Amino acid sequence: MLDYSTSDVVLETRDLTKHYGGVHALEGANFKIHQGEHVAIMGDNGAGKSTFVRQITAVEQRTRGDIILHGEPTHFDGPIKAREAGIETVFQNLALADDLDVPSNLFLGREKVKFKLGPFSILDNKAMRDATMAGLEKTGVKIPNILNSIQNMSGGQRQCVAIARTAAFHSKLTIMDEPTAALGVQETAQVENIIRTLKEQNEPVILISHNMRQVFDLMDRIVVFRRGRICANIKVDETLKPEDVVAYITGAKTGAEYPEAG
Amino acid sequence: MSKLSHGIGGLTFDDKKKARAPEWNILFALALIIAIFEGLGALLMGQSLLFDSADRFDGIFNVARLKIIILQVSIIGIIALGATQVIILGGIDLSPGSIVGATAMVAMSFAQVAEISGMANPKLMFDGVSDLPVIVPILVGITCGVLAGGINGVLIAYTKIPPFIATLGMMVFARGVAKWWSKGQPISFPTDSYAALGSGMTPVYIFIALAVLFHFILNYTVYGKHTYAIGSNEQASRMSGIKVEQHKVLVYTIAGVLAALAAIVLSSKNLTAQAGMGVMYELDAIAMTVIGGVSLAGGRGSILGTVLGALIFGVIISGFTFLRLDAYYQEMVKGVIIVGAVVLDQYRQKRNSARM
Known part of the structure; x- marks a missing residue:
């Protein structure tokens, strides 16, 4: 069992809430991630996953609630500040400059x-x-020549470069927003290998994914969002079945047994 | 590299297929164009374009023509150095020709002499403003460039209007300034020290010095890296923390300063400034950069390529004069070459994206 009681909490959110006018996109999210832990965020489209990530990475400013990074409450006024503080995000649409080589990117x-x-x-x-x-x-x-421009590389290699940023800068927390959504089978395997390497190195990762197999293979815990709320917080083990997770995602089951995530 | 052993899947990457530096292709194009003119020269004129064919000079090359080729492109070449940076940034600048006109007028009015062989200078712009040290008109000129380029940059970066429109406005506006400054009158008779800036081969030396400087800046400084990055993917650059707006202002300002320097050299060379100076220079400068392999889509190109593009330009102009063809044909061929270079660039881009 992982020990969730002590002070190795990397990031914690308390009552994190975001309203867009009258739309309650995110409501009272309590979430924790510990050092070395790999947590999947799942949920249907519009369930609040991306809203949640946008508040943590300060792409948007929250309506209320606290974000605590290594015990310190944070108020980043933009994604660059969040990145400087050690929260690295790998975006679905690669944030890379095609004409530059790997070090430049x-x-x-x-x-x-x-x-x-x-x-x-x-x-x-x-x-x-x-x-x-x-x-x-x-x-x-593995990239044959890092001085080649990114545009000559495969989608998998490009995504790997984006993820490698986090390692190069000793980030505190890596967030990946569907990093393999646009990749082929072999390229997906390549990215998944990197995620495993990060696990071996005890680096915490938040992964947004729709891919059940990927989540079961790679993640320690699944946090399910539904209608703007965290509705389940499930440890991944041998007894867990994909159908259970789907039930939470669709709302067939609600997570009374995990009232607070983390 | 071999210690990175985690690579998996069937990923192959053929290092040998790494593209040649595009500058080699442009050098090849330059050689080809020279060869065509040499062939036509031998056939039609019975003499060589670049080489000393009839032992008229004491050397291998026709040095006089080589000098002319470089000299006639060096002033527009200075503008092209700025155009290169703007286009790599992903923008376009239509105003340098008019900035040349306005700056030439303003700078020249601070470079005049009071008397010409005992007679009062009939063109003196401001009473009492004469025989100033050469640094004064140079600084005044550079200030004009900073203002014009800076306004371009601020408009483009902060009001988000397309560069084409912002610089088109500046093109019309600066030409108006050039005409208004002296109510259309030419401004003439500069001091000897001002006249020295454009005499003989000095424009070539200035062009080469600036080309070396900006080659270094684009390749080895943060400024250069950010210019390429923004041209390649503006969104990614912004997310990476690059101050995109500030950087745009800086690049357009530098382009404005380079246009101003071209104006100083040109008015010095001609010993006069006229409101119509520099008309269409921006298009020639853009043509040089495009021929030199700078991609209009942004993110790609180099100063070295633009210098080669300028030489191609010079060889074509000289070659047509050499073959005693009408200037009309010159312009037609220039047009064809510009479009050809862009088509080639589009083809290159398509091939690159297909490879992904």
Whole structure:
């Protein structure tokens, strides 16, 4: 059993709520993720999954509630601040510049410089290449030549580069929004391997996915959203059946046995 | 690389298929165009375009023509250095030609002499403003470039109007300024030190120095990296924390300054400034960049490519003069080459996306 009682909570939300005018997209979400834990977020379209993630990553500002990162309440005024604090997001639509090579993409917006001179600071290409190699090694991503531009790479390799960012920057929490939705079978396997590597390295991950097999293979816990609320918080083990999870997603079953997520 | 052993699946990536640097293709195109003119020259004129065919000069090359080829593209080439950065950024700038006109007028009016061989300068713009040190008109000119380019950048970055429209407005506006400044009168008779800026081969040296400077800046600084990144994927750049708006203002401002420098060199070379100076220069500059392999879709291209594009331009103009063909044909061929270069770029892009 995982010990959920102690202070290794990476991120916690309390009563996290988001209203768009009269639409209650997210209502009173209490959620915790611990160091090294891999949590899946599932739910139907419009159930509040993406709204939940958008509040954590500060893409939107919450209506009320608390977001606590490593015991510190946070108020990020934008996604860049959240990223600086260590919350890395891998988006479904890849946030990569196609014409640039791998190190440039990894360090986009936070380049290492040798000599500071405002916008004309001289780049430290060697340091960025070395850090890229280290980051790729950590995630186990194999890319033949990191100095090729991203556009010549497969979708899987591109997604791997996006995920490798998190390793290169020692992020505290990695959030992946359907990272394999647009990928083929082999490429999906490649991305899943990276997620396993992150698990071995005790890195916490939140994964939004519709893929039941993927979630059962890779995740420790499933948090189900329905109609803007967290309706179930289920530990993945041998006794859990996909039908049970589907029942929660569709609302056939409600999660009385897990009143609070985490 | 071999220690990265986790790679799985049937992913193959043929390193040998790595594309050649596109600059090689442009160099090849340059060589091809020279070869065509050499062939036509031998056939029709009985002499060579670039080489010393009749021992008229004491060298391998026809040095006089080589100098002319470079000299005639160097001033528009300076503008093209700015156009390169704007187009890599994913934008377009139609205003440099008019900025040249306006800046030439304004800068020249601070570079005039009071007397010409004992007579008062008949074109003197401002009484008492004469015989100033050369740095004054240079700084005044650069200020014009900063203003015009900065306004372009602010309009594009913060009001979100398309670059085409914003710079079209500046194109018309700056031309108006050029005509209004002296009520249409030419401004002439600069100081010797101002006149030196555009004399002889100085424009070529200025062009080369600026090309080397911006080659370095685009390849080795954060500014260059962000320019390519925004042109490649503006949304991703913004999500990555790049200050996209500020950067756009900076790039358009630099393009404006380069147009102003071209204006200073041009008015110095001509020893006069006229309101009609620089008309259509922006299109020639854009043509040089496009021929030089800069993608109109943004994200791709280089200063080196643009310099080669400028040389191709120069060779074509000189080649037509050399073959004693009418200037009309020159323009027609220029038009064909510009469209051809863009078609080639589209084809390249399609091939790249098909490979994914």
